Amino acid sequence: MSQKIIRILGVELIFIILALSLVWCSQKASFNPLKSAYEDSLKKSQFVTLNYYIPDLSSLTAFINSNAPLTHEHITHYQSYYQKVAEITHSAEAYSMLGFCSFYEGDFESSAQFFQRSLTLNPTFFWNYYNLGLILLKSGQNEKALVILSEGLKLNPLETLKTMVSSPIFIQIYTSDSAKGNNVINYLFNNLQQGYAQAKALALMSCVKTNTCKTIENIKNIDLNTLPLKIY
Amino acid sequence: MILTAFLLSAIYWFYLLISSQIIIVYDAVEYESLGRLLCDHGFREFFITGPHREPLYPLLISLAMKISHYSGLRWDSILKIMQCLCLLNTQILLCWVLKKLKINRVLIAFFVLYIGISPSLVNATFSLFSEIASIFWPLAIVALSALTWSNADTLKRGQCLGLAIATAFLFICLTFVKAIFEPVSFIFMSIFWFRLIQAGIKKNTVLFNNLLCFILSFSFIYYGAINSYKLVNKFTNHEFTMTTRGPVIFYSNAQKRAQSIDWKKFPAYALTIPGNEFCVSAFDSASCDYWGFRNIDLIAEKKVNELGHQGFQKEGLNQQLFKSGLERIQEHPFSYMFFTLLEGSKFLFWESTHIGFVLYPQWLQNIFDTLWLANGLTLFIGGLMLLAVFFALRQIYRHRREKPNEESAIILFCLWMTFACIVPLSMTLILKRYFLTLAALFLILIAYCIDKTLKYLCHKK
Numbered sequence: 011m012s013q014k015i016i017r018i019l020g021v022e023l024i025f026i027i028l029a030l031s032l033v034w035c036s037q038k039a040s041f042n043p044l045k046s047a048y049e050d051s052l053k054k055s056q057f058v059t060l061n062y063y064i065p066d067l068s069s070l071t072a073f074i075n076s077n078a079p080l081t082h083e084h085i086t087h088y089q090s091y092y093q094k095v096a097e098i099t100h101s102a103e104a105y106s107m108l109g110f111c112s113f114y115e116g117d118f119e120s121s122a123q124f125f126q127r128s129l130t131l132n133p134t135f136f137w138n139y140y141n142l143g144l145i146l147l148k149s150g151q152n153e154k155a156l157v158i159l160s161e162g163l164k165l166n167p168l169e170t171l172k173t174m175v176s177s178p179i180f181i182q183i184y185t186s187d188s189a190k191g192n193n194v195i196n197y198l199f200n201n202l203q204q205g206y207a208q209a210k211a212l213a214l215m216s217c218v219k220t221n222t223c224k225t226i227e228n229i230k231n232i233d234l235n236t237l238p239l240k241i242y
Numbered sequence: 243m244i245l246t247a248f249l250l251s252a253i254y255w256f257y258l259l260i261s262s263q264i265i266i267v268y269d270a271v272e273y274e275s276l277g278r279l280l281c282d283h284g285f286r287e288f289f290i291t292g293p294h295r296e297p298l299y300p301l302l303i304s305l306a307m308k309i310s311h312y313s314g315l316r317w318d319s320i321l322k323i324m325q326c327l328c329l330l331n332t333q334i335l336l337c338w339v340l341k342k343l344k345i346n347r348v349l350i351a352f353f354v355l356y357i358g359i360s361p362s363l364v365n366a367t368f369s370l371f372s373e374i375a376s377i378f379w380p381l382a383i384v385a386l387s388a389l390t391w392s393n394a395d396t397l398k399r400g401q402c403l404g405l406a407i408a409t410a411f412l413f414i415c416l417t418f419v420k421a422i423f424e425p426v427s428f429i430f431m432s433i434f435w436f437r438l439i440q441a442g443i444k445k446n447t448v449l450f451n452n453l454l455c456f457i458l459s460f461s462f463i464y465y466g467a468i469n470s471y472k473l474v475n476k477f478t479n480h481e482f483t484m485t486t487r488g489p490v491i492f493y494s495n496a497q498k499r500a501q502s503i504d505w506k507k508f509p510a511y512a513l514t515i516p517g518n519e520f521c522v523s524a525f526d527s528a529s530c531d532y533w534g535f536r537n538i539d540l541i542a543e544k545k546v547n548e549l550g551h552q553g554f555q556k557e558g559l560n561q562q563l564f565k566s567g568l569e570r571i572q573e574h575p576f577s578y579m580f581f582t583l584l585e586g587s588k589f590l591f592w593e594s595t596h597i598g599f600v601l602y603p604q605w606l607q608n609i610f611d612t613l614w615l616a617n618g619l620t621l622f623i624g625g626l627m628l629l630a631v632f633f634a635l636r637q638i639y640r641h642r643r644e645k646p647n648e649e650s651a652i653i654l655f656c657l658w659m660t661f662a663c664i665v666p667l668s669m670t671l672i673l674k675r676y677f678l679t680l681a682a683l684f685l686i687l688i689a690y691c692i693d694k695t696l697k698y699l700c701h702k703k
Contacts, residue, residue: 025330029256030313030315032260033259033323047261051260051261051603052263055601059265
């Protein structure tokens with residue numbers, strides 16, 4: 011009996027050693043065909059896992075279309091989803107969405123950090139500049155806001171449009187919005203035009219506040235609370 | 243031939259070790275975070291922030307995380323190796339038990355191979371759910387109980403005590419993976435109580451004393467350990483419980499079942515018995531989901547909110563949920579019984595290629611997704627299970643007057659353990675993977691049925 015147990019333990023030990031060597035080869039060895047197979051399956055599994063976390067985006071599209079309020083529960087769901095997307099894909103748009111969620115929850119500091127991160131990853135996306143500029147203005151950092159908004163206004167709007175129509179994160183949102191149908195591009199473009207106009211106004215406002223363009227006194231009085239953040 | 247079966251399954255597992263990935267969703271998320279909690283802060287924090295799920299599987303995960311920390315390998319890969327070891331041990335024990343039953347060697351090799359490549363068992367091995375950590379224990383319990391049962395009148399006191407300690411230890415391990423085995427252990431041990439009374443009536447003193455020693459020692463050790471764990475929970479988080487999930491699942495299912503039977507909804511339910519995929523192929527997913535696990539938390543959450551408004555504190559909520567569930571059952575006892583009986587029959591359909599939560603290589607996934615193969619396998623194994631259970635019942639009935647031997651005792655305990663599990667599980671909710679815990683026992687019943695039938699046919703020729 012004891013001999014049998016020793017034999018079984020021996021077999022198990024060999025099994026462990028073989029399995030560990032195989033796993034080590036697939037994860038650590040510098041040149042190994044196993045490594046790429048392992049990494050491929052790992053990446054694929056991360057994307058498959060993401061599918062389980064996709065939240066119901068209808069409240070987000072309702073917010074985009076008609077400023078319908080989002081509940082704390084919605085925001086928490088979106089936050090945990092985009093956090094996962096950001097961890098796996100490191101995409102600029104995921105950080106933008108995290109910035110939006112933090113802003114909505116009133117955490118301006120985190121929100122600014124997320125937009126800054128997104129901006130670093132994709133410096134040609136206009137809405138990051140717009141949103142970051144707005145947050146900076148709200149927190150009284152007028153000079154920084156002016157710099158950011160001016161940089162944003164220099165961007166080619168087509169680059170932003172390109173990001174919006176190619177990013178899976180944005181596609182996911184506007185494909186769940188049945189109201190727009192085939193007019194998505196028009197909608198995005200019109201919104202972008204309005205965004206540029208508002209960014210100009212905000213830039214003027216910040217330069218007035220920083221006393222660099224004193225003549226346009228009335229711009230000082232724009233109510234920031236009437237200007238919501240924009241996803242696209 | 244048996245060695246080849248072991249080798250083939252090992253090769254298959256090695257291949258899956260590097261080509262498959264765990265998909266961490268639903269309960270797996272909680273297991274991962276509990277594993278991390280144990281790994282980073284130990285049991286103190288586990289109890290203070292509890293009550294959580296049963297501790298043994300999170301402990302296994304935390305061990306994998308610790309090894310990963312020192313080796314630099316990913317923790318999920320280490321965990322997969324550990325889980326393969328669980329399956330390997332089950333395979334070895336299954337082989338031993340089948341040899342005890344004097345099953346044909348070719349059949350033993352086939353069943354050893356099957357346990358190694360069974361889609362549902364392999365899925366449990368390569369996913370992050372606790373079933374894999376529970377597969378070995380019931381088989382070991384059945385083997386030990388059969389040994390005790392068949393030798394109860396010849397055992398010495400020390401041997402009796404040893405068997406009781408070993409059986410209690412196995413049940414403790416099992417309960418620390420699946421808390422449902424606390425009521426199961428009670429039902430399971432009742433057969434020994436029954437024999438004890440019988441021995442008392444027949445004035446068989448040796449048998450009576452041995453069984454009394456076995457039962458009392460078992461109860462003392464098992465309930466001592468389980469209640470100590472509950473007491474620690476009571477002192478640290480004010481809940482005298484193993485885990486919190488039981489009352490939630492019990493209440494939600496009582497709420498769903500205890501209502502006038504809606505015959506329009508019934509066909510959807512009937513099709514969920516062999517598997518949700520059967521239901522989805524005929525009805526919309528909303529009708530099928532109603533009977534599934536997805537709305538359980540939602541239903542319980544509504545009740546918890548209601549109880550909260552009535553002023554119930556967090557500590558008493560579980561008890562109150564359980565009480566509310568019982569009240570619901572009292573309103574519609576027949577409807578509840580009807581659905582509970584049907585729910586119990588789910589154990590026949592434990593095999594499936596559609597359990598999910600593992601990313602397989604594409605070619606394997608394509609095979610698992612082949613409709614006729616997936617549904618065919620579930621129904622085929624379901625049919626075999628039905629035959630095997632009836633065959634085993636018939637054998638037990640035919641040999642009821644004979645002196646129990648180890649062979650008949652193994653079959654008796656395989657059936658008895660199945661029954662003991664079905665009773666409490668069907669009162670709550672049965673997911674396919676829950677019965678994987680008993681998969682090895684089911685395979686023994688099938689192997690026994692096939693072997694006896696083949697031997698009978700050969701003898702006839």
